Amino acid sequence: MSADEKSKPAPQSGARNSAYFDVQAIAASLPETADTMLIDTRLTDEVAASSRIFRAYHPVPRHYHATCDEYLYLLSGRTTFEVDGGEPRELRAGQMVFFKKGVVHAIPELLEHPVIFLTVDTPRRDPRDVIFVNPEEGTVDTFIKAHESEAK
DSSP, X not given: XXXXXXXXXXXXXXXXXXXXXXXXXXXXXXOSOOSSSEEEEEEEEOSSOEEEEEEEOSOEEEEEOSSOEEEXXXXXXXXXXXXXXXXXXXXXXXXXXXXXXXXXXXXXXXXEEEEEEEEEEESOOOTTOOEESSGGGOOHHHHEEEOOOXXX
């Protein structure tokens, strides 16, 4: 398998049984700035689960996902994270947060850039599945934009 093949996202269900990803190279390929709150690169997109790498560029207001549980592992940076109305908690690279579908969460403050997460959604999260608690604070279009990594 070539180096290029090792970091390519897996195609939709069943087309491939395994894949390798250069997570650091993919994270490094995310742009320095963005108009949206987040930019992500989808690694896998299976019915049972999807995985992504995303970078946060701006604080993310309280929102939830109706269809999936989410596991967020902070690859780099430092941020605050709020889950289920609790006090914001500082997250540092190497820490992970988990929450079930329907649980309200937010990234109130970006403390040290770049803030980059590896995330696994179970089952697969449709990119449009985001519901803001206060609809004036965001829309699907201001929330996230897909990025096609050059690090494939």
